[in-house]
Amino acid sequence: MSHAEPFRIRSVETIRLISAAERKASLERAGYNPFKLPAKDVFIDLLTDSGTGSMSDNQWAAMHCADESYAGSASFFRLRDTIREITGFEELIPTHQGRAAERVFCDVMLQKGDVVVSNGLFDTTRANVERVGAIGIDIPTPTALDPGHPDLLKGAIDLKALDGVLAKGGVKLCILTITNNTFGGHPMPLENFQEAVKRCRAKKVPVFIDGARYAENAGMLIRRDPSCKGRTPRDLCAEFFKLADGMMMSAKKNAIVHIGGFIALHDAVLASKLRENLIVTEGFETYGGLAGRDLDAMAIGLKEALDPAALDQRLGQVERFHKKLVDAGVPVMLPAGGHGVYIDAAKLLPHLPAEQLPGHAVAVELYLEGGIRTCEIGTLMFPPGSRPEGSPELTRLAIPWRTYTDNHFDHIVETFQKILARREKVRGYRIVEAPAALRHFRAVLAPV
Numbered sequence: 501m502s503h504a505e506p507f508r509i510r511s512v513e514t515i516r517l518i519s520a521a522e523r524k525a526s527l528e529r530a531g532y533n534p535f536k537l538p539a540k541d542v543f544i545d546l547l548t549d550s551g552t553g554s555m556s557d558n559q560w561a562a563m564h565c566a567d568e569s570y571a572g573s574a575s576f577f578r579l580r581d582t583i584r585e586i587t588g589f590e591e592l593i594p595t596h597q598g599r600a601a602e603r604v605f606c607d608v609m610l611q612k613g614d615v616v617v618s619n620g621l622f623d624t625t626r627a628n629v630e631r632v633g634a635i636g637i638d639i640p641t642p643t644a645l646d647p648g649h650p651d652l653l654k655g656a657i658d659l660k661a662l663d664g665v666l667a668k669g670g671v672k673l674c675i676l677t678i679t680n681n682t683f684g685g686h687p688m689p690l691e692n693f694q695e696a697v698k699r700c701r702a703k704k705v706p707v708f709i710d711g712a713r714y715a716e717n718a719g720m721l722i723r724r725d726p727s728c729k730g731r732t733p734r735d736l737c738a739e740f741f742k743l744a745d746g747m748m749m750s751a752k753k754n755a756i757v758h759i760g761g762f763i764a765l766h767d768a769v770l771a772s773k774l775r776e777n778l779i780v781t782e783g784f785e786t787y788g789g790l791a792g793r794d795l796d797a798m799a800i801g802l803k804e805a806l807d808p809a810a811l812d813q814r815l816g817q818v819e820r821f822h823k824k825l826v827d828a829g830v831p832v833m834l835p836a837g838g839h840g841v842y843i844d845a846a847k848l849l850p851h852l853p854a855e856q857l858p859g860h861a862v863a864v865e866l867y868l869e870g871g872i873r874t875c876e877i878g879t880l881m882f883p884p885g886s887r888p889e890g891s892p893e894l895t896r897l898a899i900p901w902r903t904y905t906d907n908h909f910d911h912i913v914e915t916f917q918k919i920l921a922r923r924e925k926v927r928g929y930r931i932v933e934a935p936a937a938l939r940h941f942r943a944v945l946a947p948v
Contacts, residue, residue, distance in 0.1 A: 506810060507556075516540075517871045543872065546898050553902055554756075554903050555757065566796045591766065596782060597752060598624065598748065611634070615665070618675045621677065621682065625710060634672070640657065652686075657696050659695055673706055675707075686835075689721065715806050733806045747763070817899065818837065831844040845861070854879045857880050870914070879893060931945055
């Protein structure tokens with residue numbers, strides 16, 4: 501199979517690798533937090549794939565033809581019809597991004613003491629669940645906690661553990677994340693999803709999908725799960741959506757837009773309550789804090805992400821990068837994720853205990869050595885008690901859609917090789933100050 505991209509590049513953005521001394525000074529000014537680095541000081545930015553992908557010519561063209569009416573915009577109806585076509589959900593509540601959808605949803609759906617169970621809550625989802633006093637419980641499949649396990653379908657929920665949680669009562673909601681970002685960006689199998697829904701239905705617990713990476717989930721199942729071989733991404737996604745009560749989505753991932761999100765569902769009564777909250781805090785119900793051009797770009801991107809050729813290029817690029825790191829001796833989570841590669845930081849830096857934030861230390865070294873910005877997923881992002889015991893210490897290299905070439909990833913591999921040569925000298929980090937919620941975004945850190 502050809503590795504050639506199914507697109508041509510017509511517009512480029514200049515990036516610059518500043519000197520090592522400049523990188524060190526910039527990181528110190530940022531309190532050793534990559535989130536606080538000025539983007540101009542970053543050479544290759546793998547902090548996130550959220551809103552950082554390259555939009556297509558059709559998306560840009562649609563933005564020029566958008567309807568910017570305050571109410572009843574034609575752009576809204578084009579998005580609504582696209583989401584109905586792809587998901588089957590009749591009711592649409594647009595929001596300016598995924599966490600806005602989560603906030604509106606949690607404000608209406610949850611109360612103090614309610615339990616939300618998941619295969620792996622996204623960090624902002626957990627923050628919004630906890631903000632209203634509810635309790636988020638992650639029960640991923642046991643193989644998800646072992647970075648070296650070769651299980652191809654690590655995005656599953658632990659069905660036996662789900663039975664136990666449901667039996668205790670108090671579960672108000674189940675959120676199934678596809679793909680499972682928190683534990684490696686792996687796909688949730690259709691059969692596992694079906695079984696989870698069946699168990700929740702028996703207990704009258706509604707099931708919502710976190711569909712930020714719904715297309716990648718389908719693409720990975722087609723590549724990895726024999727029962728899904730030969731299916732189209734759109735057909736496979738429809739199997740998931742028809743079983744759920746609704747979904748939330750950060751469209752900045754698999755709609756390949758720079759801003760946007762939504763809630764989609766069947767229940768018209770619940771949708772009306774969500775719209776009441778939306779209008780007070782985000783915007784009118786047909787724009788939800790977005791411009792009409794954002795709604796149109798989202799409608800186009802939702803379809804483009806399901807294109808088989810686009811998905812093959814996307815997933816293939818991640819897999820090739822993953823293999824290059826494995827060949828270079830870099831300890832990575834097996835197998836490759838859908839939207840990125842996860843470094844097993846505890847194995848790369850075995851001399852650093854979890855409290856010295858090995859995942860963050862890897863992120864710091866990548867920037868200092870090669871100007872590469874990444875993100876920790878471990879003790880810094882999820883303090884003790886907020887993830888299952890034994891959760892791995894990871895560094896996520898999130899890859900934006902249609903943005904970097906394989907040559908950029910060769911630079912990253914070379915950077916890792918330099919870090920490997922001196923790994924014993926890498927220092928750990930401590931938190932100097934941080935907010936209570938989502939502390940990884942704003943924390944100030946210092947070397948141990």
